[in-house]
Amino acid sequence: MAKYNQHLLVCGGTGCRASQSDAIVESLNRALAERSLDGEVKVVMTGCFGFCEKGPIVKVLPDNTFYTQVTPADCDEIVAEHIYKGRKVNRLLYTNPENQEHVSDSKHMGFYRKQIRIALRNCGFIDPENIDEYIARDGYAALGKVLSSTPEQVVNDLIKSGLRGRGGGGFPTGLKWQITSKVKADQKYVVCNADEGDPGAFMDRSILEGDPHSVIEAMAINGFCTGASKGLIYIRAEYPLAIARLKVALSQAREYGLLGENILGSDFSFDIEMRYGAGAFVCGEETALIHSMEGHRGEPTFKPPFPSESGYLGKPTNVNNVETYANIPVIILKGPEWFASIGSEKSKGTKVFALAGKINNVGLIEVPMGTTLREVIYEIGGGIKDGKQFKAVQTGGPSGGCLTTKHLDTPIDYDNLIAAGSMMGSGGMIVMDEDDCMVAIAKFYLEFTVEESCGKCSPCRIGNKRLHEILTKITNGEGTMEDLDNLRNLGQVIKDTALCGLGQTSPNPVLSTLDNFWDEYVEHVTEKKCRAGVCKSMLRYVIEPDACVGCTACARNCPVNAISGERKKAHEINQDICIKCGACVEKCKFNAIFVR
Amino acid sequence: MTKIKSLADLRKIKEDLQEKIRLRENADQPEKLVQIKVGMATSGIASGAKEVMNFLIEELEKRNVEAVVTQTGDMGYCFAEPTIEVILPGQEPVVFGNVNVKKADEIIEKYIKNGELVDGIIPRNYETIDNK
Numbered sequence: 001m002a003k004y005n006q007h008l009l010v011c012g013g014t015g016c017r018a019s020q021s022d023a024i025v026e027s028l029n030r031a032l033a034e035r036s037l038d039g040e041v042k043v044v045m046t047g048c049f050g051f052c053e054k055g056p057i058v059k060v061l062p063d064n065t066f067y068t069q070v071t072p073a074d075c076d077e078i079v080a081e082h083i084y085k086g087r088k089v090n091r092l093l094y095t096n097p098e099n100q101e102h103v104s105d106s107k108h109m110g111f112y113r114k115q116i117r118i119a120l121r122n123c124g125f126i127d128p129e130n131i132d133e134y135i136a137r138d139g140y141a142a143l144g145k146v147l148s149s150t151p152e153q154v155v156n157d158l159i160k161s162g163l164r165g166r167g168g169g170g171f172p173t174g175l176k177w178q179i180t181s182k183v184k185a186d187q188k189y190v191v192c193n194a195d196e197g198d199p200g201a202f203m204d205r206s207i208l209e210g211d212p213h214s215v216i217e218a219m220a221i222n223g224f225c226t227g228a229s230k231g232l233i234y235i236r237a238e239y240p241l242a243i244a245r246l247k248v249a250l251s252q253a254r255e256y257g258l259l260g261e262n263i264l265g266s267d268f269s270f271d272i273e274m275r276y277g278a279g280a281f282v283c284g285e286e287t288a289l290i291h292s293m294e295g296h297r298g299e300p301t302f303k304p305p306f307p308s309e310s311g312y313l314g315k316p317t318n319v320n321n322v323e324t325y326a327n328i329p330v331i332i333l334k335g336p337e338w339f340a341s342i343g344s345e346k347s348k349g350t351k352v353f354a355l356a357g358k359i360n361n362v363g364l365i366e367v368p369m370g371t372t373l374r375e376v377i378y379e380i381g382g383g384i385k386d387g388k389q390f391k392a393v394q395t396g397g398p399s400g401g402c403l404t405t406k407h408l409d410t411p412i413d414y415d416n417l418i419a420a421g422s423m424m425g426s427g428g429m430i431v432m433d434e435d436d437c438m439v440a441i442a443k444f445y446l447e448f449t450v451e452e453s454c455g456k457c458s459p460c461r462i463g464n465k466r467l468h469e470i471l472t473k474i475t476n477g478e479g480t481m482e483d484l485d486n487l488r489n490l491g492q493v494i495k496d497t498a499l500c501g502l503g504q505t506s507p508n509p510v511l512s513t514l515d516n517f518w519d520e521y522v523e524h525v526t527e528k529k530c531r532a533g534v535c536k537s538m539l540r541y542v543i544e545p546d547a548c549v550g551c552t553a554c555a556r557n558c559p560v561n562a563i564s565g566e567r568k569k570a571h572e573i574n575q576d577i578c579i580k581c582g583a584c585v586e587k588c589k590f591n592a593i594f595v596r
Numbered sequence: 597m598t599k600i601k602s603l604a605d606l607r608k609i610k611e612d613l614q615e616k617i618r619l620r621e622n623a624d625q626p627e628k629l630v631q632i633k634v635g636m637a638t639s640g641i642a643s644g645a646k647e648v649m650n651f652l653i654e655e656l657e658k659r660n661v662e663a664v665v666t667q668t669g670d671m672g673y674c675f676a677e678p679t680i681e682v683i684l685p686g687q688e689p690v691v692f693g694n695v696n697v698k699k700a701d702e703i704i705e706k707y708i709k710n711g712e713l714v715d716g717i718i719p720r721n722y723e724t725i726d727n728k
Contacts, residue, residue, distance in 0.1 A: 005653050061623040062622060084636070136610060137617065264600060264601065
């Protein structure tokens with residue numbers, strides 16, 4: 001085995017690969033070879049570091065130097081300066097936005113300081129395509145430990161740990177396993193739900209890309225505990241990199257005999273197959289997911305019977321989410337007490353969130369349950385982009401709701417988020433600032449559910465469509481106060497009567513914005529005003545006569561000839577003709593045109 | 597690849613493989629380990645710093661000392677190259693000058709293992725902002 005003095009870790013997540021991290025690996029290797037350093041320095045492509053905002057990331061070890069926004073052209077300098085001469089390349093270091101100082105060690109960055117990485121423990125640390133590195137990090141040791149124990153013992157430990165499903169529902173994982181294990185059947189299945197569909201969410205993708213073996217190991221443990229000999233991973237076809245890495249991982253695990261017959265010399269045999277989803281959001285719901293895997297339409301069915309009794313091909317099936325699985329090997333190795341000591345009273349452990357929207361540090365984070373929104377948004381997320389005002393954060397995807405400034409100090413856990421009118425969901429967090437119109441946001445999410453509704457039950461199929469129509473009416477400036485009442489009533493009815501989780505939660509974005517941003521809805525209806533300036537039909541473009549010099553630039557560029565006026569005299573916009581395209585504002589050199 | 601047939605097998609393989617990523621795991625907690633910085637500017641390299649660095653890395657491992665060895669830029673002691681800075685866990689950094697392989701050996705045996713000071717210490721006349 002060659003002995004390397006230094007390791008260069010390059011992020012190989014989907015985001016950083018899109019910014020040429022493949023070429024970076026190549027350039028680094030070339031630069032090292034030119035200086036005959038290739039025997040001393042090892043370049044490793046890892047999973048996601050989480051700091052996607054500043055990707056691609058290159059981390060130099062052992063001195064923990066964290067280079068951001070690296071391009072293939074920078075590689076030669078990194079090798080020549082840092083690796084060869086020990087001088088850090090300052091211009092590529094992260095700059096602390098507060099004091100403009102360079103931060104070289106990632107441990108000192110605000111983004112990482114508050115995080116505890118359990119599910120993401122190996123992301124950005126090991127090469128996901130190399131099972132040896134996973135084993136070196138205690139990989140498959142949990143499976144080994146479990147195989148010399150009894151299923152009851154393991155399930156009890158899991159119950160004691162307090163782990164709850166990370167896919168959104170928050171059902172106690174140990175309990176789910178217990179139920180499946182007690183059902184008698186000749187064949188059982190365990191399923192990994194990797195059908196991550198929330199807009200802006202990429203937690204599961206990053207885990208599968210960065211640490212696929214942790215999920216495979218946990219599924220095998222799940223199989224042992226529930227008496228299943230077969231595992232299935234249902235993954236969206238839109239995740240090609242995750243699929244490719246899973247395939248590599250599966251074949252490596254088989255080669256080592258960690259999947260297959262008589263694993264580690266025991267009586268337990270287990271293998272995993274992959275199933276691809278075609279990208280229907282509803283297939284993240286477990287009954288719909290099972291139907292889709294069976295080759296039927298991805299439509300949900302009524303529960304009970306729960307999949308634990310009658311699931312895939314009518315057999316008992318245990319479905320867990322990717323992140324839930326990723327937690328399990330660590331819980332088994334470190335013990336349920338350790339896990340239960342992290343987090344809040346009813347929500348144990350950590351949660352991975354995908355931070356997106358108008359936030360400085362877009363990326364993937366993992367924090368203990370009970371961390372407040374303020375800590376996540378301001379300390380880890382680095383606050384709102386361009387110094388704007390925080391307005392709301394949307395959690396839980398299209399099924400969740402919007403939380404506002406008054407919720408900033410709420411500790412994030414399953415129960416608190418529900419009490420605040422949103423939900424944990426799978427962990428998408430989209431931050432909005434003063435330039436976002438909450439009515440338009442509610443409409444955006446509803447558009448998504450209308451599109452994704454499978455159409456099986458009428459509350460979801462028809463109800464959401466009507467909700468969307470009312471919202472469109474309001475954003476067009478034609479809403480009435482009665483519409484607002486209808487929104488609330490209809491939303492409540494859909495919530496109470498829809499068949500599956502998708503329908504039952506689809507009105508949440510509307511209901512939570514109604515609760516938290518009532519004034520904004522009323523403004524849209526009574527004053528025909530959109531304070532964020534998003535709802536175009538309510539905007540009025542007006543020329544300020546004192547500032548207008550009559551240069552005619554606006555009139556010449558107006559595509560519908562709505563602007564009139566004589567040369568060198570103030571112009572005017574005809575509101576009846578104006579289509580609110582904003583071309584005049586862009587052309588005016590005197591800032592004489594205002595949007596009201 | 598051969599199949600792993602038992603938990604004991606797995607543990608053994610893990611022990612072997614862990615070497616490969618020990619460097620990464622140590623980098624996560626350098627403050628708990630012996631940290632050594634080798635001055636690797638032009639003058640350092642010309643005086644044999646590279647050889648000293650390789651020696652340190654290899655020997656520390658052979659002698660079972662958990663350490664993080666990194667290179668750094670010119671420390672400013674061009675009259676006494678190669679220079680190395682050694683930080684024992686929880687202690688102030690100590691800089692040694694004119695470190696050749698023989699000296700490095702003495703530093704490992706006496707200072708790193710037993711905390712005995714050896715000749716060649718250069719009084720530290722700077723503060724670092726490296727670890728902020």
